[in-house]
């Protein structure tokens with residue numbers, strides 16, 4: 001190849017061909033019925049970038065067509081793999097699944113000239129044969145709306161940028177210390193700004209932007225993501241990181257004086273039954289909104305201070321024969337897991353859920369390094385790697401550079417081949433404790449997410465920092481055309 005293709009993440013196999021395919025006014029787009037939704041999305045993208053009308057005939061013409069087709073004979077490429085063949089006369093996208101076909105369209109989009117302004121001038125893409133499939137099934141970005149609300153328009157754009165890089169899990173960290181924007185029927189005070197502003201106890205963290213997502217709005221986000229083969233994994237943080245709910249509904253708090261009003265040091269009273277009535281109501285509504293097989297329950301950084309003082313929590317601990325408050329949290333997580341399992345869902349939580357014993361079917365998100373992930377995988381549990389060392393994108397570039405993210409290896413050498421199969425993948429975290437603007441969030445996530453996309457999609461052996469740097473330089477023009485400036489990092 002004379003000019004390296006500006007593809008990121010880099011595909012599994014790339015073989016350059018001769019010549020190029022030129023988009024003209026007669027170039028058409030053909031798709032079988034099963035590929036129709038993906039074809040519509042692609043047609044819109046191609047019309048915008050090429051300026052061509054892209055008619056949709058029923059039959060494939062002799063030449064000049066972009067053709068999308070499901071092909072069961074490509075099953076060896078897995079649930080998300082595809083084949084993309086560009087010649088001078090046609091562009092063929094084939095995959096065994098609709099998801100694979102969708103990722104093929106994102107690669108095709110990246111074959112278009114990276115610079116903006118080329119539309120209408122006989123836009124061409126180089127002849128090439130690409131066979132591709134992801135290294136990991138869980139390729140995630142976490143967005144935190146629990147410290148700060150983000151507008152729906154921003155979340156849609158966040159998804160658009162994700163799929164351009166073939167991420168397929170939006171971990172939506174909905175609730176946290178700052179705000180609870182998800183509407184929950186029966187509990188209207190969760191989003192009541194008056195509740196936030198006039199609380200008698202404690203002072204809300206400064207700078208929080210509160211807001212509300214209605215059920216209808218959430219359903220639309222989930223559907224939009226699903227049409228792009230992104231699963232939205234909701235997180236309702238418990239038993240800690242729950243100050244907004246406890247401010248609004250003090251009856252779910254331990255009936256003891258607070259030793260401190262710091263928002264980090266609040267947790268649900270896990271001794272009393274009415275706490276479970278609330279959490280079950282919340283989780284039932286969450287499961288109705290989010291079809292994700294996984295429901296994230298947080299589990300991180302629970303101080304357990306009030307449990308030690310609370311007669312109800314202590315009575316529960318003794319009745320259940322639990323040695324300490326770590327075991328009490330473990331008991332709580334198991335109880336929540338049984339509820340989720342009974343509704344056909346699986347529990348995922350941060351690595352603190354290992355403390356006091358892991359729930360039987362739980363999946364661990366390893367954030368305090370990879371040690372929690374190693375322990376969980378060795379115990380036969382599934383793991384998503386999300387360590388602060390490489391994947392916390394709220395950290396500054398000086399701490400976590402693009403180059404460092406690019407070097408991240410999600411499968412620790414300590415694991416056997418069998419244990420390594422429990423590593424589902426990895427994801428980046430975009431926390432909003434520091435109240436970045438929406439533009440600042442994008443600028444923190446990119447270009448580091450481009451590097452992580454290669455980590456979780458491309459074969460480990462394909463990692464090539466020089467090639468990636470060259471791709472990123474061209475890719476920057478593509479992102480600039482979408483209004484995201486990643487230069488000057």
Ligand SMILES: [Zn+2]
Nearest residue numbers: 254269310313
């Ligand atoms: Zn209690």
